[in-house]
Amino acid sequence: MATKKTTNVESAENxxxxxxxxxxxxxxxxxSKSFRxxxxxxxxxxxxxxxxxxGLVGENGAGKSTLLNILTGILTADExxxxxHGEPVEFTNPREAAERGVSLVHQEIDVxxxxxxxxxxxxxxxxxxxxxxxxEEMRNEAQAFVDDLGLxxxxxxxxxxxxxxxxxxxxxxxxxxxxxDAENPVILLDEPTSGLxxxxxxxxxxKIDELRDQATFVFVSHELDEIxxxxxxxxxxxxxxxxxxxxxxxxxxxxxxxxMVGRETASDYYRVPDQTPASEFGASALEVDGICYEDEVxxxxxxxxxxxxxGIVGVEGSGKQRLGRLLAGALPATDGRIVIDDTEVVPxxxxxxxxxxxxxxxxxxxxxxxxxxxxxxxxxxxxxVRDMFGRLPFLNMGAERTATEEMIEELNIKTPGSKALxxxxxxxxxQKVVLGRWLARETPVLVMDNVTRGIDIGAxxxxxxLLRELTDAGISIVLIGDEMPExxxxxxxxGVMADGTFAGSPVDSSxxxxxxxxxxxxxxx
Amino acid sequence: xxxxxxxxxxxxxxxxxxxxxxRQDWIIDLGPFVMLGSLIVLFTALSDNFLTYGNxxxxxxxxxxxxxxxxxxxxFPILQQSIDLSVAALVxxxxxxxVILISQIGFLAIPAVLIAGMFAGFxxxxxxxxxxxxxxxxxxxTLSVLNGVALIITGGSTITFRNPAMRxxxxxxxxxxxxNLVFWALLIYAATVFLAFRTKFGRYCYALGENESVVELAGxxxxxxxxxxxVLSGLLCAIGGMLLALxxxxxxPGVGDGLLLPSIAAIVMGGTALTGGVGGxxxxxxxxxxxxxxxNGMNLTAVxxxxxxxxxxxxxxxxxxxxxxxxxxDVVK
Numbered sequence: 001m002a003t004k005k006t007t008n009v010e011s012a013e014n015x016x017x018x019x020x021x022x023x024x025x026x027x028x029x030x031x032s033k034s035f036r037x038x039x040x041x042x043x044x045x046x047x048x049x050x051x052x053x054x055g056l057v058g059e060n061g062a063g064k065s066t067l068l069n070i071l072t073g074i075l076t077a078d079e080x081x082x083x084x085h086g087e088p089v090e091f092t093n094p095r096e097a098a099e100r101g102v103s104l105v106h107q108e109i110d111v112x113x114x115x116x117x118x119x120x121x122x123x124x125x126x127x128x129x130x131x132x133x134x135x136e137e138m139r140n141e142a143q144a145f146v147d148d149l150g151l152x153x154x155x156x157x158x159x160x161x162x163x164x165x166x167x168x169x170x171x172x173x174x175x176x177x178x179x180x181d182a183e184n185p186v187i188l189l190d191e192p193t194s195g196l197x198x199x200x201x202x203x204x205x206x207k208i209d210e211l212r213d214q215a216t217f218v219f220v221s222h223e224l225d226e227i228x229x230x231x232x233x234x235x236x237x238x239x240x241x242x243x244x245x246x247x248x249x250x251x252x253x254x255x256x257x258x259x260m261v262g263r264e265t266a267s268d269y270y271r272v273p274d275q276t277p278a279s280e281f282g283a284s285a286l287e288v289d290g291i292c293y294e295d296e297v298x299x300x301x302x303x304x305x306x307x308x309x310x311g312i313v314g315v316e317g318s319g320k321q322r323l324g325r326l327l328a329g330a331l332p333a334t335d336g337r338i339v340i341d342d343t344e345v346v347p348x349x350x351x352x353x354x355x356x357x358x359x360x361x362x363x364x365x366x367x368x369x370x371x372x373x374x375x376x377x378x379x380x381x382x383x384x385v386r387d388m389f390g391r392l393p394f395l396n397m398g399a400e401r402t403a404t405e406e407m408i409e410e411l412n413i414k415t416p417g418s419k420a421l422x423x424x425x426x427x428x429x430x431q432k433v434v435l436g437r438w439l440a441r442e443t444p445v446l447v448m449d450n451v452t453r454g455i456d457i458g459a460x461x462x463x464x465x466l467l468r469e470l471t472d473a474g475i476s477i478v479l480i481g482d483e484m485p486e487x488x489x490x491x492x493x494x495g496v497m498a499d500g501t502f503a504g505s506p507v508d509s510s511x512x513x514x515x516x517x518x519x520x521x522x523x524x525x
Numbered sequence: 526x527x528x529x530x531x532x533x534x535x536x537x538x539x540x541x542x543x544x545x546x547x548r549q550d551w552i553i554d555l556g557p558f559v560m561l562g563s564l565i566v567l568f569t570a571l572s573d574n575f576l577t578y579g580n581x582x583x584x585x586x587x588x589x590x591x592x593x594x595x596x597x598x599x600x601f602p603i604l605q606q607s608i609d610l611s612v613a614a615l616v617x618x619x620x621x622x623x624v625i626l627i628s629q630i631g632f633l634a635i636p637a638v639l640i641a642g643m644f645a646g647f648x649x650x651x652x653x654x655x656x657x658x659x660x661x662x663x664x665x666x667t668l669s670v671l672n673g674v675a676l677i678i679t680g681g682s683t684i685t686f687r688n689p690a691m692r693x694x695x696x697x698x699x700x701x702x703x704x705n706l707v708f709w710a711l712l713i714y715a716a717t718v719f720l721a722f723r724t725k726f727g728r729y730c731y732a733l734g735e736n737e738s739v740v741e742l743a744g745x746x747x748x749x750x751x752x753x754x755x756v757l758s759g760l761l762c763a764i765g766g767m768l769l770a771l772x773x774x775x776x777x778p779g780v781g782d783g784l785l786l787p788s789i790a791a792i793v794m795g796g797t798a799l800t801g802g803v804g805g806x807x808x809x810x811x812x813x814x815x816x817x818x819x820x821n822g823m824n825l826t827a828v829x830x831x832x833x834x835x836x837x838x839x840x841x842x843x844x845x846x847x848x849x850x851x852x853x854x855d856v857v858k
Binding site for chain 2: 328330349350351353354355360362367368369370371372373374378382383385386388393394395397437
């Protein structure tokens with residue numbers, strides 16, 4: 001049933017108001033919204049039916065957030081109409097939307113940690129007798145409610161003792177609770193997996209599956225594989241317009257990417273043809289020999305040539321992330337040696353590794369990568385400051401200005417200027433600033449942990465192009481990643497980590513010999 | 526592009542960013558100037574003596590020189606998101622040490638006191654950076670220790686010295702009609718501004734105030750740069766205590782008392798947030814001037830000294846409330 005259909009303007013005249021005779025529980029008709037001169041959404045007509053899990057994808061700025069905000073009454077559409085079970089509605093605030101059955105579970109979970117589960121559930125709608133809280137009643141009702149939903153949470157526990165998953169379940173329970181009088185609520189999940197590890201993701205998906213006969217879920221995510229795993233139908237937004245509607249069953253990741261970005265993808269996506277061939281590698285740039293961290297990581301040995309991308313994959317907890325931190329000097333190695341450019345390094349601190357020529361790009365750029373409230377210039381020059389005028393204490397203001405301007409130009413960093421705060425930049429541009437920090441210092445070896453995490457597809461493509469350019473220039477890259485296709489597509493060789501060490505020797509991943517994902521996964525477990 | 530509303534979304538976004546930033550900075554940047562301006566207008570209207578060279582330089586500037594030094598000392602630890610609460614105690618101890626050492630080793634007292642101050646600062650910094658004790662706790666402890674040492678040295682009473690040559694370091698006029706005290710304070714002010722903006726030390730101070738692990742991963746020797754601000758603080762307090770002792774040819778163990786609160790108030794009012802990373806010594810002088818003008822004006826208009834205390838305290842709280850860091854109200858996405 002390949003009903004892949006690209007909906008465009010004509011959908012406005014032909015909205016799918018019914019499906020197999022059922023009324024959609026939430027429908028939008030030609031919704032448009034603009035901010036000043038920017039058209040954020042134009043002519044969006046979508047329908048959601050009871051029992052469905054709907055995917056909503058699009059690049060950053062495609063209008064996903066605006067659409068969610070309109071659906072939940074945070075924003076009001078300039079044009080168009082919302083229908084709940086066929087009845088035209090106008091929401092003026094999230095509360096109203098929730099009571100009619102449309103609620104949003106945020107990216108940042110908002111649960112009060114110092115409140116118990118049931119207190120959170122009843123927050124703002126407490127049951128009281130002339131001001132005295134009926135705690136017992138609320139507790140019992142809350143426990144019965146979550147039990148009914150089949151959610152495994154103890155409502156008498158403080159929310160701070162909940163796992164991330166339980167927080168999320170509590171949020172979902174809240175959404176159900178607030179809309180308990182509405183028939184078939186719609187629950188919008190905005191990037192629900194962004195804080196979750198693999199196991200938590202599975203639990204979430206299971207719960208969504210269990211609850212789908214009681215509600216409709218809308219799943220918003222950057223991770224296309226998740227979208228394909230959990231949803232029935234997918235809407236693609238691009239530049240504020242509805243660019244496609246897909247039946248998940250007959251859709252591939254590439255279809256979605258193409259619809260989101262609007263250019264062809266396949267293996268061109270990772271620029272495999274541009275991959276530096278092994279014959280053009282320079283001498284060995286980084287040699288790791290039996291490095292260990294207590295009994296948790298190691299011994300790990302590998303070497304990376306000049307111009308090579310060495311991928312590292314492994315499940316959560318396999319030690320791949322710690323290996324990255326070892327290479328960054330942020331974790332002290334307890335045994336083994338690291339040789340860079342034929343010089344042995346004693347990695348006692350990040351400073352030692354930076355001096356030796358290794359730059360580390362951490363997984364969480366907001367907490368470890370960037371000075372968010374400082375300028376692009378101060379962020380870009382942060383690593384080069386150390387070498388200015390040798391041991392003298394002065395800053396070379398001219399050099400840092402030139403280097404920053406060069407990086408903005410070369411990496412195509414979209415910023416109002418070198419003095420703008422990085423906080424205001426998009427994820428992709430922020431990541432380019434982190435990259436620029438090491439390039440400004442002419443760092444020969446880069447260790448990257450999930451370098452494209454949380455950035456949109458357009459920016460990912462730019463990063464892939466940059467990585468190819470860097471290796472052309474002779475820079476060596478250790479690429480640690482959670483996304484297997486990305487690591488396979490980009491790397492020359494791949495080390496598979498399991499239980500803190502490599503499972504077998506590195507796998508060849510040259511352009512005409514890319515390993516299959518399954519092959520690596522087998523080694524990971 | 527000029528004038529015409531552009532259709533390029535990125536260009537539009539860039540322009541919004543520009544306008545938002547400048548509006549926000551506007552308020553934070555101009556706050557202390559507006560405050561200072563209104564106080565000057567107020568006191569000029571209320572007192573004929575206020576707006577005279579003699580009053581402004583001889584009283585306002587000279588009396589605030591010490592506060593400026595102490596506030597500058599406190600600025601750097603706060604910039605890197607720590608705090609030095611021992612400044613006032615160190616001023617007292619340095620003053621006492623100066624008096625005692627002058628009678629024994631003369632001019633050599635100067636380097637000796639400065640080294641002692643830096644050493645005290647180093648201890649603060651070392652315990653904070655290496656032993657990972659929160660700085661407010663460390664310096665609260667040293668505050669008590671330093672006060673105790675000053676009491677022991679003096680036996681609790683005021684001590685004096687006679688040495689006109691040394692006294693003139695603080696009371697003379699190297700530049701005609703500019704009191705030396707003011708001259709030294711301004712010289713040190715200029716030096717700290719240079720440190721903040723033209724040296725690696727200054728850059729790392731701001732960066733550490735923002736996010737320590739970023740700085741560490743960028744390859745800086747973080748521990749070292751966490752200690753330096755305290756050493757600098759010690760040095761500046763020692764200079765302050767010494768000038769104070771030289772000026773009045775005497776010192777008592779409680780001579781620096783009462784400097785801590787106004788100095789922190791001046792720092793925060795100037796725009797250095799207690800959460801670190803923003804502001805700097807160049808702005809601290811504004812806070813010092815606000816407090817100095819307020820005190821001087823209240824004296825000239827004969828406000829009851831007890832009431833002055835209340836007003837000063839209220840101003841401090843108001844200033845902190847106004848300078849709340851924008852990242853605290855920013856919803857992190």
